[in-house]
Amino acid sequence: xxDTKQKTTLLxxxxxxxxxxxxxxxxxxxxxxxxxxPFKLTRPDSINQFIGFRNYVRIFGDEDFWAAFVRTxxxxxxxxxxxxxxGLGLALLVNRATMAQKTLRTIMMFPMMFSPILVGFQFxxxxxxxxxxxxxxxxxxxxxxxxxxWLVDKYLAIFSICVAEIWNSTSVxxxxxxxxxxxxxxxxxxxxxxxxxxxxxxxxxxxxxxxxPFLYIAMTIRSLDIARAYDIVQIMxxxxxAQRTELLWTMIARTGYVDAKMGxxxxxSYVAILLSIFFTVFFxxxxxxxxxxxxxxx
Amino acid sequence: MAQLQLNNIVKRFGPVEVLKQINLHxxxxxxxxxxxxxxxxxxxxxxxxxGLETQxxxxxxxxxxxxxxxxxxxxxxxxxxxxxxLYPHLSVRGNISLGLKQAKTPQNIIDERVEYAxxxxxxxxxxxxxxxxxxxxxxxxxxxxxxxxREPDVFLFDEPLSNLDAALRSSVxxxxxxxxxxxxxxMVYVTHDQVEAMTLADRIVVMAGGVIQQVGSxxxxxxxxxxRFVAGFIGSPKMNFVPAIDGPNGSEIAAxxxxxxxxxxxxxxxxxxxxxxxxxxxPGVVQFSEYLGSESFSLVxxxxxxxxxVRHSPHEIWNIDQPVKVIQIRDGYRFDRDGKRI
Numbered sequence: 017x018x019d020t021k022q023k024t025t026l027l028x029x030x031x032x033x034x035x036x037x038x039x040x041x042x043x044x045x046x047x048x049x050x051x052x053x054p055f056k057l058t059r060p061d062s063i064n065q066f067i068g069f070r071n072y073v074r075i076f077g078d079e080d081f082w083a084a085f086v087r088t089x090x091x092x093x094x095x096x097x098x099x100x101x102x103g104l105g106l107a108l109l110v111n112r113a114t115m116a117q118k119t120l121r122t123i124m125m126f127p128m129m130f131s132p133i134l135v136g137f138q139f140x141x142x143x144x145x146x147x148x149x150x151x152x153x154x155x156x157x158x159x160x161x162x163x164x165x166w167l168v169d170k171y172l173a174i175f176s177i178c179v180a181e182i183w184n185s186t187s188v189x190x191x192x193x194x195x196x197x198x199x200x201x202x203x204x205x206x207x208x209x210x211x212x213x214x215x216x217x218x219x220x221x222x223x224x225x226x227x228x229p230f231l232y233i234a235m236t237i238r239s240l241d242i243a244r245a246y247d248i249v250q251i252m253x254x255x256x257x258a259q260r261t262e263l264l265w266t267m268i269a270r271t272g273y274v275d276a277k278m279g280x281x282x283x284x285s286y287v288a289i290l291l292s293i294f295f296t297v298f299f300x301x302x303x304x305x306x307x308x309x310x311x312x313x314x
Numbered sequence: 315m316a317q318l319q320l321n322n323i324v325k326r327f328g329p330v331e332v333l334k335q336i337n338l339h340x341x342x343x344x345x346x347x348x349x350x351x352x353x354x355x356x357x358x359x360x361x362x363x364x365g366l367e368t369q370x371x372x373x374x375x376x377x378x379x380x381x382x383x384x385x386x387x388x389x390x391x392x393x394x395x396x397x398x399x400l401y402p403h404l405s406v407r408g409n410i411s412l413g414l415k416q417a418k419t420p421q422n423i424i425d426e427r428v429e430y431a432x433x434x435x436x437x438x439x440x441x442x443x444x445x446x447x448x449x450x451x452x453x454x455x456x457x458x459x460x461x462x463x464r465e466p467d468v469f470l471f472d473e474p475l476s477n478l479d480a481a482l483r484s485s486v487x488x489x490x491x492x493x494x495x496x497x498x499x500x501m502v503y504v505t506h507d508q509v510e511a512m513t514l515a516d517r518i519v520v521m522a523g524g525v526i527q528q529v530g531s532x533x534x535x536x537x538x539x540x541x542r543f544v545a546g547f548i549g550s551p552k553m554n555f556v557p558a559i560d561g562p563n564g565s566e567i568a569a570x571x572x573x574x575x576x577x578x579x580x581x582x583x584x585x586x587x588x589x590x591x592x593x594x595x596x597p598g599v600v601q602f603s604e605y606l607g608s609e610s611f612s613l614v615x616x617x618x619x620x621x622x623x624v625r626h627s628p629h630e631i632w633n634i635d636q637p638v639k640v641i642q643i644r645d646g647y648r649f650d651r652d653g654k655r656i
Contacts, residue, residue: 203398213413
């Protein structure tokens with residue numbers, strides 16, 4: 017059945033296979049299995065109790081979960097779109113700089129050099145309603161007399177989290193779009209010049225189509241980032257107050273580690289991952305369409 | 315349609331002078347081809363005519379107008395690029411008509427012109443397609459269509475066939491020749507391909523080192539080159555150059571290391587091969603022979619130390635290492651030490 021050559025092959029591959037099974041496949045199967053149990057960290061033997069889809073059924077009926085799910089999509093949509101627009105603007109400006117372009121590029125990357133945890137702390141401090149610099153500035157300028165509850169109000173808290181995310185990660189878009197701008201072919205731009213196109217038309221008919229693949233790559237990366245957002249939210253609001261800023265992963269972490277309901281948390285994770293997969297597939301489709309339009313790849 | 319005049323065009327990139335005092339007068343309706351090795355300045359010159367590059371000094375006149383300082387779209391030119399340079403997300407119709415829309419041309423005139431160009435270029439069935447769905451040849455025809463509808467005074471082509479495969483290249487070349495006949499427009503065409511230059515041009519401008527070497531009809535350039543560069547550049551395979559002196563019976567090839575008074579240029583078809591016992595000719599040994607079906611070429615190492623390529627009938631068979639005599643069946647061209655024709 018298995019000849020010597022195949023045996024040797026298997027033997028030589030076995031270290032890699034064993035490692036992969038131990039660190040990826042094993043935990044994956046275990047977590048999938050545990051999502052079908054009422055596994056609680058405080059009662060280890062509960063892992064043996066198989067309850068079928070009961071966790072999933074409960075999730076689907078759980079309003080809090082769906083609120084977090086929708087909130088995650090809202091944050092993702094707002095942050096992604098604003099980051100794209102700001103990143104595009106930044107990249108176009110930096111690309112036009114005739115002097116010190118490299119320095120500007122480096123400065124543009126600064127926000128990415130800070131850990132999201134620290135960014136979270138910084139923005140929590142800035143948005144603090146009593147001692148925060150934002151309220152202080154607004155009051156000093158006479159725009160408002162009140163202490164605006166940036167991190168307490170339902171909408172303002174989501175807004176503040178979006179601001180922190182956008183500040184932290186707009187440069188991902190900017191740098192990828194800048195790469196696109198630098199690889200822009202010259203001929204179509206000149207053809208537009210000969211055709212007498214305005215700046216806006218040139219952007220619309222030449223620059224933008226050639227940038228689309230880069231935009232979609234940035235979107236894919238950032239959609240995954242935001243769909244798994246945890247650190248900034250955890251630091252700034254901890255998902256609160258009263259779950260008003262709970263996103264998927266802050267909820268999952270709380271369910272798993274605070275409430276110790278690991279089986280339930282794993283079930284939630286699998287639903288959350290579906291969301292990420294959806295966005296990845298969606299943006300990759302768009303990416304392929306955009307590439308096809310340019311006549312590269314399929 | 316209009317004539318095109320270049321007066322004292324100079325272009326410097328930093329300290330490098332890429333175009334030195336270019337003067338050229340292109341007649342109304344003429345098809346002029348710029349050829350030259352890469353880096354000779356031919357593309358830069360075309361881009362200066364288009365207005366995509368600014369000349370350091372000098373004047374570009376199209377028709378009666380000085381267009382030196384006008385934007386490309388105001389010069390009455392249209393340009394076809396090597397890479398087609400289509401707008402990727404617009405249909406063929408959109409690509410062809412964008413320039414007209416931009417110029418606020420009335421819709422019925424746009425439709426009429428698009429129709430006309432599509433007919434001429436056999437694009438009618440493709441009008442609603444996107445560039446990505448077209449073949450290379452079709453894309454280039456769209457790019458040409460985009461130029462036609464602008465009804466320019468001067469058409470500019472920047473190596474338009476270089477991205478096409480060999481078979482397509484000759485068919486698009488014929489289309490271009492037909493187009494020139496139909497439109498009777500002034501056309502300026504840049505290429506490094508001699509065949510394109512020879513077949514399309516009314517006049518060829520040979521450039522090297524930022525200087526016009528010679529301007530003339532394909533026949534003039536081939537039969538009456540003014541300098542060694544033009545003689546060597548036009549014609550394929552290349553002309554042979556050997557040092558020579560005047561002898562009792564006309565030019566005589568000088569042996570390597572021997573004193574010579576000028577250089578003799580001999581096209582492969584000016585030479586012929588004879589057996590080694592032939593009474594006349596330069597003795598040599600065949601290095602290799604290339605059979606091309608309708609003709610053959612043999613490279614011969616002369617006993618005097620030079621190598622010459624000889625064109626002969628495909629029915630003559632010369633073997634490698636066979637001793638032969640090379641005879642001249644036509645007078646060669648003489649060039650002095652500076653490469654000037656004498």
